[in-house]
Amino acid sequence: MLRLGAAATAALALTLTTPAGPAGAAADPAPDIPVSNVTAHLSQLQSIATSNGGNRASGRPGFNASLNYIKGKLDAAGFTTRVQSFSGGSNLIADWPGGPANQTVMLGAHLDSVAAGPGINDNGSGSAALLENALTLAARKPTLTKHVRFGWWGAEEAGMVGSRYYVQNGGASGVEVYLNFDMIASTNAGYFVYDDDATLQRTFSDYFATIGLQTEGDREGDGRSDHASFKSAGVRVGGLATGAGAVKSSAQAAKWGGTAGAAFDRCYHSACDSYPSAINTTALDRNSDAIAYAIWKLAVGGTPAENDYSISVTPSSASVQAGQSATAAVSTQVTSGQAQSIALSAGNVPSGVTVSFNPSTIQAGQSSTVTVATTSGAAAGTYTIGLNGDGATADHSASFTLTVGGDGQGTTWTAYKAYAAGDVVTYQGSSYRCLQAHTSLPGWEPPNVPALWGRA
Known part of the structure; x- marks a missing residue:
């Protein structure tokens, strides 16, 4: 995300409809994006930065190697790609064949980092999630009712130079919607949806509602990322973010977990924005799936998967002294369609706490025992831990509130504060x-x- 703000002019009012697909055809369900594939791309971007002076800044070897890595994946998958050069860097544009060319849904993320670090959350996270969504689209080959195009921008950190160059040179022609993804895996994550367009905002908010998360309109990123270039050209814009240098409030921590009074991304524009320490895998997983949902909703006409389930935890809270542990039952229930395999994991786990599941993989309709264990050094406080189910076609989560009463020695110091x-x-x-x-x-x-x- 660009550090300095930039004004964006008001967008022209356009009408977007969600096509229903061919008459009589079954809707193709939105896919579940494997977060392990996304993190594999992030690991590669980290290796590229490490081998090229510790950064992936636009116009430098680390950026060029990053672009070549992504282009190679897209070319192999069957995309039509082109590199657009401009003073100070280059953009990578990828088109998937199909859909009317004059009715395009475009998704983008800036690929460059600041010179200070490898830029793994800002914005390797958006770039990697976009890449895996593109590869999933290629693997699924759905019937498209809109043309789908992806863009990885150069020189966003220099003032959205790459996306502005693209738009000023005719790139916005035929683009009905542009969706932007900039910093979607902040360690102290919030769940922010761009509020530039109410319909697009609702598309993402509807998805997050299916996994029990409330979103907020994004304010920190207004005019500060590549969607501003498209908005100034009258294109309807939307997108996702998990927060940058702003501080999470107590109300946001109560809603999303994490640490109140701390920055959403403690490594924003810093050398420590590296893999894996700067990545919240839970947020990355949720946002990657939200991108897929939007693609299918806007360009395929699909709906969330028919096979679905619910997840709950009983009891939903526990109080322990440091060094003690608590157990609870994670239960799932098939809500529609057939049972599916669900991998269980935990997110927002504080320092000094471990979470384990027995068993760690279940079928929808089954239960697992979760054990939340604390060390003697666990800091006193109340924490909201996400208990996540990664299903074959759907992801859901439940919240478990853990209160640690201290180590018997009066510790009040807390990590990430x-x-x-x-x-x-x-x-x-x-x-x-x-x-x-x-x-x-x-x-x-x-x-x-x-x-x-x-x-x-």
């Missing part, structure tokens, strides 16, 4: 005063970092 100079905490019975403002990380316990903490 923003501390200001002068703040006083207790760690294993000793009081410490914050010397420099910072956001705490695991391993930065007060006794370990005298540069940040002194005895109070």
Whole structure:
């Protein structure tokens, strides 16, 4: 995401309809995007950055290698690709054959990083999720009612140069909708949907409602990413984000989990924006599936999969002392169609806590025992842990609230929390005063970092 804001002019009012598909044809269900495939792309982008000076900035070797990696995957899958060069970088454009060429749904993400780091969340996350969605489209080969085009932009971090160049050189012609994905896996994730167009916003919000998540309109990214280039040309725009340098509120933490008072992305525009530490896999999985939902909704006319299930946890909360554990039952039920295999995992797990499932893979309609264990060093506090089901055709999650009462020694220091100079905490019975403002990380316990903490 671009650091500095940019004004975007009002978009022209256009009408978008969701086609029903050929008469009598069964709707092709939106696919579940394997998050492991998306993270494999991120691992490759990290390797590229590591081998090229630690970044993938536009016009530099790391960016060029990233573009070639994605282009190679798309070419092999049957896309028609072209590289559009401009002063300071290049764009990669990929068209999937099919659908009316003058009625295009376009999806994009900027591929460049800042010079300070590898840019794995900003914006390897959007680029990788877009790539895997494109490859899934190619593998599924659905009947298209709209043409589908993908774009990976250069020089977004320099002021949306690549997308603006594309639009100014006729790229927006025939594009009815542009969807943008910039930073969709922030570690302290929020679930933000661009609110530039109410219909497109509702498309994404409807998807997140199926997995029990409420969204908010994106404010932080207004005018700061590549959708602004299309909006200025009168194209209807939408998209997703999980937050950048803004701070998560208490209400947002209660709704989504994570840490209130801390940045959504603590490594925004920094060297630590690297794989895997800078990626929230749960958020990446959900947003990747949301992209697929939008493609199928807008260009294929499909609906969520007929095979579906619900997931719940009983009890939904527990209170323990540090060093203790709690168990609960994760239950699933078939809500439509046939039973499907579900892989269970946990998200938003705080430092000092582990979550395990027995068994870890079940069929819809079955249950699993989840064990939430804490170490003696787990920080006191209340945490919302996501218990996630990754099904063959649908993903759902349930929330488990864990309250840790402390380690018996009065620890109040918490990882992933923003501390200001002068703040006083207790760690294993000793009081410490914050010397420099910072956001705490695991391993930065007060006794370990005298540069940040002194005895109070």
